[in-house]
Amino acid sequence: MYLLEHDAKTLLAAWGIAVPAGCLVESVDALDEAALPPGPWVVKAQVPAGGRGKAGLVRAAEARADLRSLVAAMLGQAHRGHTVRSCRIESRRDSAHEAYVGFMLAPESGEVRILVAASGGMDVEASAAVRSKLAAPQSQALAAAVGELAASAPPRVREAITQAGAQLGEVFLRRDAVLVEVNPLFVSADGGWLAGDAKMVLDDNALGRQQEVSTLLAARSHAYAETWLKTQHGCDYVVVDADGELGLLTTGAGLSMMLIDELRAAGIRPYNFLDVRTGGLRGDASRLVAVLNWIAEGRKVRCVLVNVFAGITHLGEFARLLLQALGQAPVLKVPVITRLVGNGLDEARALLGEAGIVVEPDLDKALALVRAALSKQHDTTQVRQR
Numbered sequence: 001m002y003l004l005e006h007d008a009k010t011l012l013a014a015w016g017i018a019v020p021a022g023c024l025v026e027s028v029d030a031l032d033e034a035a036l037p038p039g040p041w042v043v044k045a046q047v048p049a050g051g052r053g054k055a056g057l058v059r060a061a062e063a064r065a066d067l068r069s070l071v072a073a074m075l076g077q078a079h080r081g082h083t084v085r086s087c088r089i090e091s092r093r094d095s096a097h098e099a100y101v102g103f104m105l106a107p108e109s110g111e112v113r114i115l116v117a118a119s120g121g122m123d124v125e126a127s128a129a130v131r132s133k134l135a136a137p138q139s140q141a142l143a144a145a146v147g148e149l150a151a152s153a154p155p156r157v158r159e160a161i162t163q164a165g166a167q168l169g170e171v172f173l174r175r176d177a178v179l180v181e182v183n184p185l186f187v188s189a190d191g192g193w194l195a196g197d198a199k200m201v202l203d204d205n206a207l208g209r210q211q212e213v214s215t216l217l218a219a220r221s222h223a224y225a226e227t228w229l230k231t232q233h234g235c236d237y238v239v240v241d242a243d244g245e246l247g248l249l250t251t252g253a254g255l256s257m258m259l260i261d262e263l264r265a266a267g268i269r270p271y272n273f274l275d276v277r278t279g280g281l282r283g284d285a286s287r288l289v290a291v292l293n294w295i296a297e298g299r300k301v302r303c304v305l306v307n308v309f310a311g312i313t314h315l316g317e318f319a320r321l322l323l324q325a326l327g328q329a330p331v332l333k334v335p336v337i338t339r340l341v342g343n344g345l346d347e348a349r350a351l352l353g354e355a356g357i358v359v360e361p362d363l364d365k366a367l368a369l370v371r372a373a374l375s376k377q378h379d380t381t382q383v384r385q386r
Contacts, residue, residue, distance in 0.1 A: 001202045001227045002048040006088040007216055008200040014212060015171050017164075019195045020186075022090030028072045031064070037091040039063075043070040044088045046223075049080040050199070057084065060092060085223070093196060098184030099157055100124045101146065101165050103172040105179070112137050112172065114145045116161060118153035120184035142169030160193040161185065175213070176206035207231060233290055236275040239298070244271030245374055247295035247304040247334075249288070251276050259307055266367055268374070271298040288325035296332040303335050303373045305366065310342030319348035323355055335373040339366040 003011070009019040021037035024046070045057035052058050057074055061067050067089060077084045100120035106113045111134040117124050124130060135145040146165030150158045164185055172180045179201040186194040204227060207214050214231075221228040229237050236253065240260065246268055250256040253275040263270045272295060276287065295301055308318060318340075326336065338359045340348050349359040360366040 001204050001207070001213070001217070001224065003200045003202065004046040004048060004086070004223060005044060005198055006046055006086070007220060007223070008198040009088075009195065011175075011200070011212060011216065012171065012195055012198055015175070017167055017171065017195055018193065019198070020090045020093060022088050024086055024088055025071060026086040027075070028068055031067055031071065034089070036064075036067075036089060040092045041067060041089050042092045043067060043074065044090070044197075045074040045077065045079065045084040046086040046088055047079050047082040047084055049082055051080065055079050061089075093186050093194065096184075096186035096188050096194070096196075097157060098196070099153070099161050099187055100130065100181075100183045101161055101168055101185055102181035102183070103142065103169060103177070103179070104181075105177075106134055109134065110137070111135060112142060112169075114142060114149060114165070114169075115181075116146060116149035116165065118150065118157050118161070124183060137173060139166075139170050139173060142166075142172070156189075156191045157187050159191055160187040164193050164195070175210060176203045177201065178203055204230060229294075233287055235287065235291070236273070237291065237294055238273040239271065240273050241269050241271055242298070243300050244269040244298060245300050245302050246370060247271050247298060247301045247332075248274050248307065249276070249291055249295070249304060250274050250307040251309060255307070255309065262363070262367070266371075268367070268370060271295065271301050285321040285324040285328065288321055289328045292325055292329035292332050296329065301334060303337065303370055304332070305370055306336060306338040306340070307363075307366075308338075308340050308342070310340070310344065313342075314347075315340050315342055315344035316347030316351065317344070319351040323351065326355075335376075337366055337369045337373060339363060 006024045013019050023034050023036060025031055025034050041061045043059050043061055045052055057079060059070050061070055071087050074084050074087055098120040100117040102115040104113050113132055113134055115130050115132045117129045119129055131149045133145055133149060135141040143166040147162045150161040153161060168180050168182060177200060179199060181199040182195045184196040186196040202213060217224055217228060226238050248270055250259060256273055256275050260270050260273060274291060295304060336357050338352060338357055339361060340359050341361050352359050358369060360369060
C-alpha cells in the first residue's frame with residue numbers, strides 16, 4: 001500500500017514524528033472551509049509517485065488567491081499514470097537545511113537497507129551523496145547504522161539525522177513497512193527537524209494487525225480503491241489500461257502477469273489484472289459477481305477471458321458458480337471465453353457448453369477465440385455507428 005504523502009504524514013504525526021502543519025483538499029471549493037495552516041504555503045499534488053517537483057506539481061503560494069489557482073491547475077492532471085485528485089497544503093519552510101533518510105526492505109536477505117545523505121533535495125536518491133548499508137531488522141541495529149552513516153555530517157545535521165533515523169526506523173519495523181523515506185528532512189538552525197516530505201509503502205498482507213492504517217484505509221477508501229477491494233473481497237484487482245478491450249478473470253498473480261504480457265505481445269489490450277485464489281472460487285458466487293461488475297466498468301471492454309488453473313477447486317463447481325455470477329451481473333453483456341485447466345475439466349466443459357460458452361485449455365487457441373470475438377464486436381460497433 002503506497003500511501004499518499006498527506007496520509008503518510010498523518011500517520012507519522014500520530015506516531016510521534018514531527019511534520020509541517022497541513023491539510024488536504026479534494027476540490028477548489030473545499031478551500032473555503034479548509035483549516036489552513038499558517039502561510040506562506042506550499043501546494044503539493046497527491047499521487048503515489050515521485051518526480052512531482054519537476055512536473056510542476058509542488059508549488060509555493062504567498063496568498064489565498066494563489067492557493068485557488070494552484071489547486072485548480074493541479075487537480076485532474078496526470079502524473080506517471082496517476083490522476084491528481086487531491087492536494088496537500090502545508091506551511092512552507094524556506095530557510096531549513098535539507099537532509100535525507102530512508103529505509104527499505106532488502107527482500108533477498110531479509111535485512112533493511114538504510115540510506116542517509118547530509119544534503120537532501122531533488123534526485124538525491126540517485127546521487128553519490130547517499131551512503132547506505134544493510135542492517136538487521138532490529139531497532140538498535142537500524143539506529144546504529146544511521147548514526148554510522150551520518151557520522152561525517154556537520155554536528156547539527158548529524159544529530160538531527162540520528163534522532164530522526166532512530167524514530168523512523170522504529171516506525172519502519174513496527175508498522176510492517178516496505179519503504180519509509182523522508183526527503184527532505186528539514187533541519188533548523190537550532191537542530192530541530194521536520195519530515196518535509198514522506199514516502200511510505202506498507203505491506204498489504206499486514207493490514208490486519210495495523211489498526212491505525214486499517215482505520216485510515218476505511219476512511220479514505222476512495223483514494224486506495226485497489227487496496228480497499230482487496231481487504232473487502234480477498235483478491236487483487238488492478239485496472240492496468242482504462243481503454244483496455246479485454247477483461248480478465250484469472251487466478252495466480254504470476255500467471256496473471258504472464259498472461260497480460262502474452263496478450264500485449266499479441267496486440268490485445270487487457271483492461272485489468274486479477275488474482276483470485278482458487279480457494280476463493282468455491283461455494284459462493286458473490287466474489288465472481290463483484291469481479292464481473294468491476295470489469296463491466298471498463299468503457300471499452302468487449303470480451304472477457306477466464307483463465308483458471310484449478311488446484312483445490314473442482315472446475316465443475318467453478319463452472320456452476322461462473323454461470324450463476326454471469327446471471328447476477330447483467331450489466332456485463334460481452335462474449336466470455338474460458339481457458340480452464342485442472343481437475344473436473346470435462347464436467348466444466350459440459351456445463352459451460354450448454355450455456356454456449358466455449359472451453360479451450362490451450363492458451364494459443366483461446367487467444368485466437370478472443371481475437372475473433374473482439375473482431376466481431378468491433379465490426380458490430382462500426383455497423384451501429386453508421
